[in-house]
Amino acid sequence: MPATVFWFRNDLRLADNPGLLAASQDAERGGGLILLYILDPQELGDDWPLGGAAQWWLAQALDDLARRVRSFGGQLHIAKGPAEDVLTDLAQRHSVVRLHCNRSYVPATCARDASVKRALAANGVEVITHQGNVLVEPGSLRSRSGGPFKVFTPFWKTLVAELESCGQAALTPLPEPGRLRFAKQVGAFRGQCDIRQLGLVDERARWSEKLGNHWQVGEEGAQDRLDSFLQAGIAGYADLRNRPDLAHVSRFSPYLRWGHITPRQIWNRLDQAPSSAAESPRDRAVFLSELGWREFSYELLHQFPELPRANWRPAFDAYPWQENTSALRAWQEARTGYPLVDAGMRQLWQEGWMHNRLRMVTASFLIKHLQIDWRAGQAWFWDTLVDADLASNAASWQWVAGSGADAAPYFRIFNPITQAKKFDPEGRFIRRNLPALRELGTPEIFEPWSLKTPPKGYPPPLVEHGAARQRALAGYEAVRQASEG
Ligand SMILES: Cc1cc2nc3c(=O)[nH]c(=O)nc-3n(C[C@H](O)[C@H](O)[C@H](O)COP(=O)(O)OP(=O)(O)OC[C@H]3O[C@@H](n4cnc5c(N)ncnc54)[C@H](O)[C@@H]3O)c2cc1C
Structure with a gap:
């Protein structure tokens, strides 16, 4: 048969x-x-x-x-x-x-x-x-004018309306098969091997051994994460999702990337779960809209398959990127001298994952303070993230660079010192990730170079913030001229 x-x-x-x-x-x-x-x-x-x-x-x-x-x-x-x-x-x-x-x-x-x-x-x-693997097929939604969506908010509103119009079925997950009737005697076929023979465990990547301390990989791990997020993460999500020192984000990204869980399962569980007194009405809405950014990234990749390679806005081809291998290495190895940037890069190296606020801060630092092409940062994230996803990674890097669709304005240049004071106000996240700064108090930890005796084992800033900001803005002048000309 x-x-x-x-x-x-x-x-x-x-x-x-x-x-x-x-x-x-x-x-x-x-x-x-x-x-x-x-x-x-x-x-x-x-x-x-x-x-x-x-x-x-x-x-x-x-x-x-x-x-x-x-x-x-x-x-x-x-x-x-x-x-x-x-x-x-x-x-x-x-x-x-x-x-x-x-x-x-x-x-x-x-x-x-x-x-x-x-x-x-x-x-x-x-x-x-x-x-x-998605809530709606990329390319299936149309804006009022009949064209594809280029802006997130109307895309998301239309997606939500579409799901609502489909009724309960659209958000009801399918059950696991009750039983599986397997074919008998499957003999050898081309390329057949066992998991070890796939060569997935790279001998050079010793660092990958420690990833196991941070993740329970697989479908059960995803469901456990969902349980704990609903118990302890979602209440406060809307305001606290920007705080890397707290545990208010879901960490679903690798589970979604590998399909251990679906956005539909997450949405459905959220709908079923009673809300706690600590929850604000915004918490669920903001969280669901983050799932929307994943959908929007796929939409953008669908519209522009070159997204991981080329600027969505061609005027950005004029940006004067700097070839600076030693600065790129310092960024990769958490040696920029800016504590929040380095703590983020170290989290990435330790966990194969980085908090979203820090992805934005570290990416902005590479692109704007160091004037290094966003594609170099994208490649590093691709190699080191357990959730590395072609659509979300490319769309997000272009968002930070300002070269993408519905992107951050190019003149928004995160100040890594004020970002640290705002989002890691007691310096706890920095202390957790940078042993060399563990003994410093607050606020010294945000600007260790200003201490009479700067801490041993931690470098001075690679670039001075004010001067770097001016250089980045001057660089964007070329983009402005290209977009006008
Ligand atoms: C420079 C840069 C690179 C990024 N690269 C990736 C990547 O390779 N893979 C990836 O999954 N995400 C990427 N992101 C998006 C975002 O940072 C992560 O999805 C998020 O930090 C994952 O943590 P979480 O699951 O706790 O998120 P939560 O805040 O709990 O959000 C829930 C889910 O929504 C989705 N989501 C949230 N924010 C975004 C976003 N901005 N874009 C797309 N989806 C989002 C993710 O699937 C996430 O798991 C990147 C962001 C930046 C700024």
Whole structure:
């Protein structure tokens, strides 16, 4: 009897997985189910091989998923190589009639998927795709004028209205399949290997070992995070989400990136959970709109596939970026001499994740104080974030640079000292992340260079804030002229 394949991609979960549920129902009627993950080096295109932190996450995530599949009495098959070769070989060796997967929205992956679909059709396999990872399909919403959205707020309002018009079903997660009927005797096929043979654990990336102290990878980890966020994070979120010294953000980003949880599951749980007395009415609305920024990033990538490579606003091509390898290294290695910037960069190195406020402050420092091209920062984040996501990373870097759609105005240059005083008022976050400053009190910790005896082991500022600000503004003059000319 011909089998059905479910191809896991950025949806490493069993619950609320439309492609998996449909495949499991097909398999009940046919020759059973083959569950497959393929590590395809071309998945995101030539320029975006998985970064080190993402590889670490994926290795743990596949272990976790394989364990969960075993608990259903089956096996998660793993392969490495071009997906088209793996899947056509599997289809030719085994009798496969249908393949289900959830859609990806990265342009290079869409192109690859189209060619997989053609190759499988030629082998008599029907490919059925599902919407599994977003609230709405990128490109599906239209502004009042009928064009695509370029501005967040009207995009978000339209998205919410769209979901409301679809009724309860749109926000009701699908159940985990009750059982999985697996295909019998799946023999060898091209690229087949085990998780260890994927080569995901990079020997050079010793730092990745410590990521395990910060994350419980997988679907259960995501649900635990959701529980604790609803208990302790959401109350106060609207005002306190900017405070890296407190624990009011959700840390859902890697779980969403790898599809251990869906935005629909999060939204639904939020709708079901009673609100506590400590919650303000804004908390939930602001939090949900953050999920909206993820959707908006996919919308922008859909409209402009060059988003990770090219300025959304071409006038920014005129910006006089500086080639400065030693400054870039100092930024990467948390040696800028500005405590909040360095504490953020160290959090990234320790945890593979950084608080949103610090992503904005550190990115602004690189782009504006050091005048280093946003693409260099994007590449570093790509390598070191466990939630590295092509759409959100590119859209956010361009937002900070001012070169993106609906971006921060270019003349908004964060002052790293006042940002620290405002968002880490007692210096607790800085102390936690920078051992060299641990003994300093407040307010000295914000400007350690002004002490009579500056702390040992911590560098003086790489650039002086006022002068750097003037240079950045002068640089933007070239952009202004280009946009007028
Ligand atoms: C320079 C820069 C680079 C970034 N790179 C990434 C990236 O590679 N991957 C990534 O997921 N996010 C990225 N972000 C967005 C944001 O910083 C993270 O999503 C957020 O900090 C994750 O923490 P959280 O889950 O606790 O967020 P919460 O505040 O709890 O928000 C909940 C969820 O909403 C989404 N979200 C929140 N803010 C944004 C945003 N500005 N853009 C898109 N989605 C958002 C995320 O999925 C997040 O998990 C970047 C932001 C900046 C400024």
